[in-house]
Amino acid sequence: MIDSVTPTEPDLAGLCARFESLDDQDITDALQARVRARRRAEAEDAAFMRVLHSRIIDANRGYVNGATAEIGLMLGISGRSAEYLVETGYELTARPLVWQALHDGLIDTAKARKIVALLDDVPDPQRSDLEKIAIGYATDHTPAQLHRRLIRMTCDEDPDEKQRQDALTRRHVSLILAGHGMAYVSVYTSLETAQAFMQGIDDLADRPACADPYQQGEARSLDQRRADALTGFINDHSFWDVTVQVQIPADMLMGVETKGADLNGSPCTRRLALQLAWSPDARWTRLVTDPLTGVLMDTGTHKYEIPAKVRTAVRLRDRLCRFPGCTRLAEFTDTDHVIPHRENGLTHTDGLVCLCRHHHRIKTFENWRLSTTDTYAHSITWRGPLGTTATTRPHDYRPSTQHHPRRGRIPQRD
Numbered sequence: 001m002i003d004s005v006t007p008t009e010p011d012l013a014g015l016c017a018r019f020e021s022l023d024d025q026d027i028t029d030a031l032q033a034r035v036r037a038r039r040r041a042e043a044e045d046a047a048f049m050r051v052l053h054s055r056i057i058d059a060n061r062g063y064v065n066g067a068t069a070e071i072g073l074m075l076g077i078s079g080r081s082a083e084y085l086v087e088t089g090y091e092l093t094a095r096p097l098v099w100q101a102l103h104d105g106l107i108d109t110a111k112a113r114k115i116v117a118l119l120d121d122v123p124d125p126q127r128s129d130l131e132k133i134a135i136g137y138a139t140d141h142t143p144a145q146l147h148r149r150l151i152r153m154t155c156d157e158d159p160d161e162k163q164r165q166d167a168l169t170r171r172h173v174s175l176i177l178a179g180h181g182m183a184y185v186s187v188y189t190s191l192e193t194a195q196a197f198m199q200g201i202d203d204l205a206d207r208p209a210c211a212d213p214y215q216q217g218e219a220r221s222l223d224q225r226r227a228d229a230l231t232g233f234i235n236d237h238s239f240w241d242v243t244v245q246v247q248i249p250a251d252m253l254m255g256v257e258t259k260g261a262d263l264n265g266s267p268c269t270r271r272l273a274l275q276l277a278w279s280p281d282a283r284w285t286r287l288v289t290d291p292l293t294g295v296l297m298d299t300g301t302h303k304y305e306i307p308a309k310v311r312t313a314v315r316l317r318d319r320l321c322r323f324p325g326c327t328r329l330a331e332f333t334d335t336d337h338v339i340p341h342r343e344n345g346l347t348h349t350d351g352l353v354c355l356c357r358h359h360h361r362i363k364t365f366e367n368w369r370l371s372t373t374d375t376y377a378h379s380i381t382w383r384g385p386l387g388t389t390a391t392t393r394p395h396d397y398r399p400s401t402q403h404h405p406r407r408g409r410i411p412q413r414d
Helices: 012-020 024-059 065-075 079-093 096-101 109-117 128-136 143-156 162-168 191-206 222-236 269-275 309-318 356-366
Strands: 174-177 182-188 296-298 334-337 352-355 369-374 379-383 387-393 407-409
Touching: 024 065, 024 079, 024 109, 024 269, 065 079, 065 309, 079 096, 079 109, 096 109, 096 128, 096 182, 109 128, 109 143, 128 143, 191 222, 309 334, 309 352, 334 356
Parallel strands: none
Antiparallel strands: 174 182, 334 352, 369 379, 379 387, 387 407
16 A cells, blocks of 8 residues: 655744754764655656556557656646656666665666666666666766766777767757746757857857947856857848747837736746837737737737638737647647547637647547637646646736646546
8 A cells, every 4th residue: 555645734943943953963864864765765756657657558548648748737747847757767667776776775866867878778788787887886976977987888888889879860959948038049969069169159259349239348258258159140140030929018018017028938028028029120910819818819800711820810829839838839839620620620719729749649649638618718628548637728918917827637537
């Protein structure tokens, strides 16, 4: 039987007082005991996740992707975070030596995953021998030291550079919204390319003519000059028009001190929104929203005869993929029928939602169900293979509304 814990009223002051009463040796022993307990729990969580994922797959007609998505709904975490937990479960339980070391408290989950991942292409029995060496090394070395040691070990065991070729196939560039009108651009590429990139950026940053888009001059740090140099380089070598979507309330344009501006789906300040909105190259689209729900009702036209206009309206309404917790921008999603077209689903804004390709597929092919719970507010309820449900609503254009569009609850059985 699985142990359960009854929630108790937290007593932070009493807890801190109890810790402060410990002498130096006792508090050190307590820390080590807590670390061991946490690592043991993480090892057991890995086994639990593997079993849970397998059970959802069985309920999902054998499909894998939707199983991970339901775990995300259960825990109230993103799909990527759920994937991390599931991958950890499968990776660690597939390597008994590494799992046992985690369960015994010798290493933490990060080191365990590093050992498993970097030794993945080494065949047995060499792999088991290397795991023993790596575990012994990991107990009293940092993750960075362990990483370098594992790389050396795998290079010695990989004369044909198979692992390097596999790594090269995963090169990519990604964009992560950071709020306040900012974002991260991440590049995963070969070391020699990355070093050439940084050397080129440093050269541009050191030049007196380094781009200075924000007029900060010599007050900039090296990192800021690097970012500005990259911006200037891209602007100088761009041969395409870049579209940045700014959503700004009409009363803000008229000078009213209101809130609610967005930049490409990410909240931004009133000042930045006005600066972009009044730029010479700005092009306008009228958005008519419902004053009660804040949902987009119109995009400046009353007839949707051209499918492209329908897609634009749905994307402007939803702003993101409508799967709970997904942050994929609507401009990179598919426009899909809530009710399948073959079942008389409407090809109209009321019958369409934005779904990224991943969640479009799990809706179409897997044991997930969608229902419209409130057509007027465009509310969509998802139901997973084990019965987990969550409701999403489209973007709320009301400036002052604290809107929480994604809600989930514990699985319910019919």
